[in-house]
Amino acid sequence: MRWHGAVWLLLVFSVTLLAELPARWLTQGLAISGVSGSLWRGQAVQWGPVGPLRWEITAWPLQTQVHLGFQGQGWQARLSGWPWNWQAELQALSGQVRVATGYRLAGQWQGTLRMRGAGARCSGADGQISIEDLALVEPWSLGLGRGSMQMDCSSGWHLFGQLNQPGQHQLELDADLSARRAKVDFKLQNDAALTPILRALQWLGPTERVGQRKVGW
Secondary structure (H helix, E strand, O other): OHHHHHHHHHHHHHHHHHHOOEHHHHOOOOOEEOOEEEOOEEEEOEEOOEEEEEEEEEOOOOEEEEEEEEOOEEEEEEEEOOOOOEEEEEEEEEEOOOOOOOOEEEOOOEEEEEEEEEOOEEEEEEEEEEEEEEEEEEOOOEEEEEEEEEEEOOOOOEEEEEEEEOOOEEEEEEEEOOOOEEEEEEEEOOOOOOHHHHHHOOOOOOOOOEEEEEEEO
């Protein structure tokens, strides 16, 4: 018992020491700007298309909270109880300061996704995040329509999404997050504004209106 206790204390000390290191030391080599604070509690101005970014970690019990902005939308992610009996939550918040990117989306997501599990396994999920009028406004204008996202843990980590613009297009996403692959099914109406974009990406043949694309990362 004494030996186990000493190992535990050493582990706690090591983790605490690491967490108090300046965050900029741990992000060297990454495309992150404006980093300040520590691994325990810090912030960054921009990381690729994401920003601003703010995080806070509590060691025991382990709890993590992250606030970030993406395309002018605020998001909050929470994790607690890991690894034995964890709960996670992703919530859409109000607008955030927008960082510079090569494109710009408009629209306000609403809702919350909740997940629970143990270790690397997700045992259940509920909730939905949705948007009524998503649109691309830069570098050109394109209405994308109504969208939604849900998680399903019945057979792994699956993210399902839909994007529907009446009279234009219907897209469905099934992303297997653990396998790092996804498939996108799409159906386009005649003269859909999305058609030339999908053809330029070679997702769609010259005369096709219905198709499927598989991607990996």
